[in-house]
Amino acid sequence: MSVVAGLDIGTQSVKLLVYDTAHRRTLAIRAQSLTLDEGHDGSREQHPAWWITAAAQCFADLDAAVRDRIVAIGVSGQQHGFVPLDAAGEVLAPAKLWCDTSSWRECEEIMAAAGGYRQCIALAGNPILAGYTASKLPWTRKHRPDVYRRLASILLPHDYINFWLTGERWMECGDASGTGWLDVRTRRWSGAMLAATDADRDLSACLPPLVDAHLSAPIAPATADALGLSHEVRVSAGGGDNMMAAIGTGNVAPGILSVSLGTSGTLFASTERPLVDDDGLWAAFCSSTGGGLPLICTMNCTVATGGVAEAFGLEAGEGDRLIEDTTPGAEGLLMLPFFNGERTPDLPSARASLHGMSPGNFTRAHVYRAAMEGATYALRQGLDALCRAGLAFQAIRLTGGGANSAPWRQMVADVFGLPVEMPVQTEGAAFGAALQALWAWRHHASDTGGIEEIAREHVVLDESRAAWPDAGRAQAYREPYQQFLDQLTVLQQAHAVSG
Structure with a gap:
């Protein structure tokens, strides 16, 4: 029954990969295209509802017999996006994406407030670059003040899909690194960088808890029913698409x-x-x-x-x-x-x-x-x-x-x-999410083996497509x-x- 699924929320499409770990073969790949709202100011946005609609259709396009065998799901998502939620968990505005450069001035403002480019690196390991999540907060405060006033939760795209699947909110450190707020040396939120983003508000209250990469949580029963999945399915911590592609390429x-x-x-x-x-x-x-x-x-x-x-x-x-x-x-x-x-x-x-x-x-x-x-x-x-x-x-x-x-x-x-x-499997991010789901599922079953062992076992290279x-x-x-x-x-x- 060790069939796992990787769901990749990309910029151009949502992809679902289903993998049979016992026989080491891909059972299905499904995809749904996405549109992108583009502005002359450099804005690039998508509505999170589009991701859910596309993901649900990918599951619906699977044979029922394949859906029945899935035991775990991992989610990969485009990094740096900003999904604003209110206290009831409702989306307040379209998600500003990684490729959104409309907030580049806010990057400079945050870094100036923190003490400069190098001081940001000293505080958290990274400067605030164009597209990072942090810059989208002051942009929203200026351009969507009602959204900012009602903001209760800050999620990244893959976090939001996890929230839809499980009803729970969390972040893991890989994707959280791309916010600009995580001190990567300590794997904790940097109070100084949060204050540089908004000195008048405690943004840490809007951030979900940080969890270990091998964490998993049960799928919400209502979501499982809607997708035709077992109530026993577990959802792994997931991560950013680059982090998942690292796993998927070994x-x-x-x-x-x-x-x-x-x-x-x-x-x-x-x-x-x-x-x-x-x-x-x-x-x-x-x-x-x-x-x-x-x-x-x-x-x-x-x-x-x-x-x-x-x-x-x-x-x-x-x-x-x-x-x-x-x-x-x-x-x-x-x-x-x-x-x-x-x-x-x-x-x-x-x-x-x-x-x-x-x-x-x-x-x-x-x-x-x-x-x-x-x-x-x-x-x-x-x-x-x-x-x-x-x-x-x-x-x-x-x-x-x-x-x-x-x-x-x-x-x-x-x-x-x-x-x-x-690699034989070209959908690196979706495959990596599936392998992380396998790792988390095994951890839940008290198997504490490492991800390296899983990668060695399942990532296969295609010699016919190598280049020297x-x-x-x-x-x-x-x-x-x-x-x-x-x-x-x-x-x-x-x-x-x-x-």
């Missing part, structure tokens, strides 16, 4: 670098404890397995390639063919792919730009390659930073929708200079990558002057 011990090519691009590694950088070159997050998860997040990955594909009317798969027909460096065309602003580096008001255009390279093929290369270069900076901190990696575990592109897998191997490994660095192409990327860094320096200096 990145639960040092030495592996995970890269996710999704709407955003992320790069992260496992450490025994949170790894804090005094300059804030990466997010010093906790993992959802009890350790650390140093992470670099770029806000523009498949956003860049998808935007170019739409602008040039490319059909499905055509972009990969264009990559195969062009050469590294895109004939001198370079893109800074900051369509949504950028978090790493901290340039929330930046916009995308093309450099080095000529009659010969201003073609849809070269623009598409420049978008893919720019997104890859932005992530490569993260590898450089982590290596300077003394971390070493033997391989990259690749996940996310962009990882389905063979040319992109090869580009990552060549630009990073590391072999690329692909090619020496010639790796050499060809070195100058374009340096040009990317040079253009980025110019942009940063310009923003420093204008800011």
Whole structure:
């Protein structure tokens, strides 16, 4: 009966993966697309009711016999979102998401109140960057004062789905790291950072308790009935999508670098404890397995390639063919792919730009390659930073929708200079949530085995989709990558002057 489910609440869709742990096979994957409310001020919002409707439909689309066998559910959610609830547990406003940059000024206000960028790192391990949950509170106070006045609970997207499933409110330290309020060194809320967010209100009263990553709670009977599930189902603590993707790619011990090519691009590694950088070159997050998860997040990955594909009317798969027909460096065309602003580096008001255009390279093929290369270069900076901190990696575990592109897998191997490994299960976040559910379910049954054992047992690599660095192409990327860094320096200096 050891069938577990992972529910991933993403930006573009909700996905449900059902996994038979005894036979080590996926029984079903269901998905429902989501829409996004976008504003010219950088706002990006979704209604939490959309997530529930989509999740319920995913369960409804399963065969009844499969639903009957599920014993545990884990929830993965897009990080940094802000779901405001009133005292009765009702949603007060649309959720502001991770990619919402409308509150970038509030980031600066909070950091100034805390004593500056570096003091925020000293207090909690992280600065307050664009999209972090903390900045959404003063924005709401200014722009939705009635919502702020009635606010009783602050939840993240995955916390809200857990609340719907169980009727209980909690956070775990991995996803809580992305609020900006968690002192990652002590795994407790930072009173100083909460006060910097609002000196006139005790925001800690709105935050749910922090729980261990292997916690689980029973599903609410009414929700179980509505979804056609057993009342015996247990719901694990869950976590942010990056934390769950770490589990789903087997990145639960040092030495592996995970890269996710999704709407955003992320790069992260496992450490025994949170790894804090005094300059804030990466997010010093906790993992959802009890350790650390140093992470670099770029806000523009498949956003860049998808935007170019739409602008040039490319059909499905055509972009990969264009990559195969062009050469590294895109004939001198370079893109800074900051369509949504950028978090790493901290340039929330930046916009995308093309450099080095000529009659010969201003073609849809070269623009598409420049978008893919720019997104890859932005992530490569993260590898450089982590290596300077003394971390070493033997391989990259690749996940996310962009990882389905063979040319992109090869580009990552060549630009990073590391072999690329692909798990058989490509839905890394949903699969990781399912494996965390298995871990929590076993803990509830007094089996205190570690998540490392579970990852070794269930994360399988697809040798047919591996990629190895090619020496010639790796050499060809070195100058374009340096040009990317040079253009980025110019942009940063310009923003420093204008800011």
